[in-house]
Amino acid sequence: MATFPDYKDIYVFVEQKNSQPAEVGYELISKARELVDGSPELGYKVVGVLLGENVKEKAKDVIAHGADKVIVIDDPKLKDYSTQFYTDALTQLIEEFKPSSLLTGATVLGRDLAPRVAARINAGLTADATAIEIGKDVKLNSRNGVREIPNEDALLLVTRPTFGGNLFGTIVCPDTRPQMATIRPKVFDLAKPDPNRTGEVVEFAPKWTEETPLVVVEGILPKEVAGVDITKCEILVGAGRGAEGALDLVEELASLLGGEVAATRAAVEDGFIAKERQVGQTGKTVRPSLYIACGISGAVQHVAGMEKSDYIIAINRDPEAEIFKIANQGYVGTVESVLPALIAEIKNIKASR
Ligand SMILES: Cc1cc2nc3c(=O)[nH]c(=O)nc-3n(C[C@H](O)[C@H](O)[C@H](O)COP(=O)(O)OP(=O)(O)OC[C@H]3O[C@@H](n4cnc5c(N)ncnc54)[C@H](O)[C@@H]3O)c2cc1C
Structure with missing residues (x-):
């Protein structure tokens, strides 16, 4: 017996x-599609939620990316992001449509x-997830014994790093929706979007709890993005700490390949690479086609930000370095000795073309 019979579908x-x-x-629409397609017995839909002004047109793009249905709130109050009006609108949408799950970008x-929103409706929220699954035959251990969660509840198993990234924990919210x-x-x-996909578009008009904005947006200045x-x-x-003495080689390789230099937190903290280039749990998540890790140990906090790169090459003088466990190709040696050979080889190939 489902505990929440009225709550259905995965909303994004x-x-x-x-x-x-x-x-x-x-x-997130793509991920929700994968979850819903993997559990057809639930009969769930993927529902996109679009809030803004003049956003209805974009519903077809959301459908093309995998949504079955899009709920649009098109209102001038939502033109620019406002905590007050967005919270009000999304809360009312949830109360009206009753999603089983709601995914949001950690932007x-x-x-x-x-x-x-979670606090307003008393729902459970797991922040900064790195993996999501729909639980099957889940048994939760508690002080009161083992609790079996019905499969119809579509319990979301949400995994995220914890204890400074040293552990991954899976969090569930079995009692709230x-x-x-x-x-x-x-x-x-x-x-890949499919422009021929069809879906339903539903417009929803919230009854604003307050009409007067608590914060007035006078104007928005584009952020001046320094660098890349x-x-x-x-x-x-x-570049990791092990590449400090060979930064010119790292930069030469990046420019030869038409790429850019990224860094570990150690390289940033040691002051030889700018913070905006830091990859990892407290930096950026990247997914390039090629990631060449130079003098990087492979700490879990760094790997969390780059392990989904299509192809990883690692250069490290320590054959036991963790980075080799996730690398597609590895060179045991110093950055100072491997990079010149690699650079020379690339130059040769380029010259022979
Ligand atoms: C809460 C928290 C959040 C964090 N967030 C991040 C994050 O976002 N990103 C991040 O990167 N880290 C993060 N860290 C830090 C992380 O734990 C590691 O300390 C860091 O990634 C190590 O960087 P590194 O590999 O450059 O340096 P090191 O661990 O010092 O490793 C240097 C490596 O280079 C090799 N080496 C040395 N000299 C050479 C040489 N000449 N040639 C070849 N190899 C050489 C060594 O064998 C070693 O493997 C975080 C830590 C915590 C606690």
């Missing part, structure tokens, strides 16, 4: 800026919105 909050949905929303906006989670950009694959956005790079050459 698709955040947008200037009516342009952020990629993380589509990554600046998502990290503000999701906890406020929706089961909420925030997920960082680039954690899940983005499925490593999350958008196809080739990254990562």
Whole structure:
């Protein structure tokens, strides 16, 4: 017997800026699609949630990325992000439609919105998830004995790093709905959109609890982005503490391959690479086609941010370094000795073309 018979479907909050949905929303739609398709017995749908002004047009893109249905709240109050109005709107949408789960990007906006909504409706929220599954035949151990969760409850098993990234914990919210989670950009694959997919678009008009904004947005200044956005790079050459003496070689290799330099936290803290290039749990999550790790030990906090790269090459003088466990190809040697050979080889290949 389901404990929450009225709560169904996996909802994804698709955040947008200037009516342009952020990629993380589509990554979460792709993940929700995979979860729903993997549990057909639930009869669940993937439902996208679009809040904003003039966003209805974007519903078809959300459907193309895998949603069965999109609920749109199109209202001038939602033009720019406002904690007050977005929380009000999303809370009412949840109360009306009763999702089993709700996924949100762990972006600046998502990290503000999701906890406020969760607190307002007394739902459980797991922040910064790295894996999500629908539980089957789950038995929870508690002080009062073993509790069996009915499969119809579609219990969400949400995994996230804990204890400074040294452990991964799986968190469940068996007693409240929706089961909420925030997920960082680039954690899940983005499925190829299918422009021929069809779905339902539903408009919803909340009854605003308050009409007057508590905060008035006078204007939005575009952030001046200094340097490069490593999350958008196809080739990254990562420098760890072991590459400090060979930074010129790391930079040469990156530029030869048309890529950029990334870094570990140790390299950033030691002051030889800028913070904006840090990869990992407290840095950025990247998914390039090629990641060349130079003098990087492979600590779990770094690996969490780059392990989904398509191809990983590791260079480390220690044959026991953890980084070799996730590398597709490894060179045991110093960065100072391996990189010149690699650079010379690439130059040779380029010259012979
Ligand atoms: C809460 C928390 C969050 C964190 N977040 C992040 C994060 O976001 N990103 C991150 O990267 N780290 C993070 N860390 C730090 C992380 O635990 C590691 O300390 C860090 O990743 C280590 O960086 P490293 O591999 O460059 O340095 P080290 O651990 O010092 O490793 C250097 C490696 O280089 C090799 N080496 C040395 N000299 C050479 C040489 N000449 N040639 C070849 N190899 C050489 C060594 O064998 C070694 O394996 C976090 C830690 C905590 C507690």
